[in-house]
Amino acid sequence: MSRQSYEFTSESVSEGHPDKVADRISDEIVDLYFREAIKEGMDPWSIRVAAETLCTTNKVVIAGETRGPASITPDRIEQLARDAIRDIGYEQDGFHWKHCDIDVLLHPQSVEIAQGVDNGTGLHAEEGAGDQGIMFGYASSDVPVALMPAPVYYSHRILERLAFARKHEGQDWLGPDSKSQVTVRYQDGRPVEATAIVLSTQHLDASLTSAEIRARVQPYIEEVLPTGWITDRTIWHVNPTGKFVIGGPDGDAGLTGRKIIVDTYGGMAPHGGGAFSGKDPTKVDRSAAYATRYLAKNLVAAGVAPWVEIQVSYAIGVAKPTSIYVNVDDNNPIKGDKIETIVREVMDLTPHGIRKHLDLNKPIYAPTSAYGHFGREPGPNGEFSWEQTDLIDEIKARL
Structure with missing residues (x-):
């Protein structure tokens, strides 16, 4: 950024957002391959995973290419996906870890891709990049503790704080799916205040109004943001469409990446x-x-x-x-x-x-x-x- 005074906005989405459900399942698959390879004495340098996930109403489809232990079966992948969905918190009629239908369509990595990546094979006979x-x-x-841009850093921390409250502090009226957006004003190149805060959070109590939800979540947001960043000029939009009861993959399809x-x-x-x-x-x-x-x-x-x-x-x-x-x-x-x-x-x-x-x-x-x-x-x-x-x-x- 060359300007010294401006406003900049970034967003985040929670672990229960449908795209993040897909990301979680895909990354759990990567971890499974490394974990089992190490356990079985297989060289972890030889592991290959490119797993894509689609999730929608009570349906998960997992596709992609892998190379690793033969002990990793489609049944194990299915159970891993169910465990991830349960940990995120989905036990709803439209998306339930126990009842959703899961298709596992993983297959071996292309030998033509592998020859470019494996050491000692391919045109260059060295461990090359897996893609251009x-x-x-x-x-x-901006944020000395993390050396990150302030808008995205605090957007993440808001949702992380709400997820902790949902899972560990009895705020089980909160659903897993949520999105945040923080607009930060920069003055002389430094972030100084939040001029707008947008939060849409799934709520499992359908009777709650947007004003009531704001009253419940605002203390968590104030806890996360630096002192003095919220002022009487800060614009708030909490659940600006009204109700947000149907969430996650039941409300919108999710894709890895x-x-x-x-x-x-x-x-x-x-x-x-x-x-x-x-x-x-x-x-x-x-x-x-x-x-x-x-x-x-x-x-x-x-x-x-x-x-x-x-x-x-x-x-x-x-x-x-x-x-x-x-x-x-x-x-x-x-x-x-x-x-x-x-x-x-x-x-x-x-x-x-x-x-x-x-x-x-x-x-x-x-x-x-x-x-x-x-x-x-x-x-x-x-x-x-x-x-x-x-x-x-x-x-x-x-x-």
């Missing part, structure tokens, strides 16, 4: 052509997006710039990126070409290098399926490894 494409990473000093801007930076930075969920890390759509976020976050954390945007590109079957581009503010003392040199030195951006550096061959993906892939806390089992800021010293040494 462009990927972007971004970090911003349809919330890619929600998954990344809320529109504050570009997004590449591919979604993340349901893909193993040979797919650079996912792993290179994680790597560029990791690099951008470390660069901002090291004080290189208040915001950094990185683009990389790949050719299918080829290991090295076809390009690396770094964008910073025109007035930043350290220019993009200098930062590009640093990026090339501190991380191997081949698919193999990314998977190794970030330790991605693990069952760590289901938690990414809701509330953003970025701006999260690294977990004890390797979850969100790309959110670590362990390159700061290496970066500073090269400045």
Whole structure:
């Protein structure tokens, strides 16, 4: 952003949004393949998953390509999907974890794709990218604890807080499906207030009015947002259509990978052509997006710039990126070409290098399926490894 004073809006959707139900099931499948491979002594580097999910009224269809343990049967995939739907909270007539019909249509990965990815095969005889494409990473000093753009960060945190209240604090009148949207006013380049808040939340008590729902959810929103951001000028729209009882896949069909801007930076930075969920890390759509976020976050954390945007590109079957581009503010003392040199030195951006550096061959993906892939806390089992800021010293040494 070159302007210093403006308003910017981002949205989020909850784990019960139909698209996020699909993302969750797809990512649970990725985790299952890694978990079972490790348990059975199979090399996790050989796992391949590209799982797509469609969900609608009491129906789930899972399709795609896999390679992994023979012990993973369609029945196991079906049970995994039911468990995910139950954990999200769907026990409604139109979408129930126990009663919905589930079709599993997974089949082996194409040998022609595999030869470009497997080490020692294919035209280039190296572990190449699982597809061509462009990927972007971004970090911003808006929210110091997360180095994320403020509008999308707080949109996520609102829904995460409501989900916690629904599951753990007795607010079971809330349904699993919800959407948030936060408009933030920037002054002199810094976020200073929320000028508009939009929340649509499924409610299982059909008698509640929009005003009553706002009164119930506003304390949670105020808890999440920085002190002073909500003022008497803040515009509120809570369940602006009125009733929202029919939700989730019963209200609207869901598909894997349809919330890619929600998954990344809320529109504050570009997004590449591919979604993340349901893909193993040979797919650079996912792993290179994680790597560029990791690099951008470390660069901002090291004080290189208040915001950094990185683009990389790949050719299918080829290991090295076809390009690396770094964008910073025109007035930043350290220019993009200098930062590009640093990026090339501190991380191997081949698919193999990314998977190794970030330790991605693990069952760590289901938690990414809701509330953003970025701006999260690294977990004890390797979850969100790309959110670590362990390159700061290496970066500073090269400045």
